[in-house]
Amino acid sequence: MTAPDAPVEALRDRRRRETSIEICAAALDLFEAKGVHGTTVDEIAARAGVSPRTFFRLAGTKEDAVFIDDGRFADALSGVADVGDDIRALLSALRGVFARELELLDADAQARERYLRVRRLIAHEPSLLGAAVRREVTSADRFVPELAERIGLVDFDVRTALGIAGLEMRTTLDEWARLHDQGQTRSLVDLHRDVERRLTRAAGA
Amino acid sequence: MTAPDAPVEALRDRRRRETSIEICAAALDLFEAKGVHGTTVDEIAARAGVSPRTFFRLAGTKEDAVFIDDGRFADALSGVADVGDDIRALLSALRGVFARELELLDADAQARERYLRVRRLIAHEPSLLGAAVRREVTSADRFVPELAERIGLVDFDVRTALGIAGLEMRTTLDEWARLHDQGQTRSLVDLHRDVERRLTRAAGA
DNA sequence: GCCATGTTGGCAGTCACTGCCAACTAGACA
């Protein structure tokens, strides 16, 4: 299944990613059990089996620990290509990236459960909400100019497209989580299509 | 002009408020000059003429220093009354509170300037954005159940009304700031009415 | 095997933030 010319993932990179996952899981567990404020970095680091120094190198901040990812999604966003300098085409491409992400969630029950846990945690830990918003904005600030430059659109158009795609994504996840709490199961990708359709109609396009 | 039965503002309260304003102004100046990270609490406190200990009592956190207010707006929100258990009436009342706030801004050039400075600061200081979001959410978490209880609505309806009124408020300020940067001057209250009308039509009400 | 490069952990230092206590002061009341 692996492309023959795909470079074998370096041991270092794999270790690094595994360690990040360990830290992330430890942080999630501890934050749930004792709250963010009640948890120290030393505890998270110990549980993840690394030194506090390494914790900070990988996690950045205590709150961010629970949001560590492998950068795959960010890469996918940055990797959007060959859409020409057309905002509609860009929106379509971004939707595809978000849809792909939802597809992965649909296929991975463990990831869905993890998402719900983080979501619950954010709901009653304002410091985590702050961190989540900060992460999102910071990442957009890096991503937008880079992409705008590459495909020849102004920042504003890229932000607009990203705003719409992001709104659809958030709405989809919100609705999905709401249905989930009511005991209903829906495919995220299907829901995403519904949201997209509804939003497109509302926007009069 | 002062109502005869209005209690004279206690000296302590006035001092406290003046000190808060000092801290807030000092933080704004220093954050603009040296960035949030480059500014220490000791510096802000010194500039405001208080001890660091007092700084924390009044400001809570370093980032929050720039957001200190007198609680008047929060009081106005909580003070919404006599609307019955009707979400439309509540929305209308909340709109009134927000409009009143904009009216005050319209009447106070200094406050408008301050608002723009904070806004600019937030735009390139993610930590401040995080703090702003955290403040807003925390305040809503306190305000919503309290108001819901008092006027006999479920939390969800209050959140919905607040969400709409807040969206209109933010949209108004965003648009106003955008026009301002283009050298155009508009009344915030007028703009707010426009936004409200447009949103009402878009929502099909 | 050997070197360049990246990773880790420890250490010391800075700074945000808090609890506690003693000095002070506004405001109420005799």
Add this chain to the structure above:
DNA sequence: TGTCTAGTTGGCAGTGACTGCCAACATGGC
């Protein structure tokens, strides 16, 4: 006016997040 109460202030010590620096070590290319 004197006094008592309660709120405010600042200092001090302590915790914990976070960083720069350095030495030890592991990896990947040669």
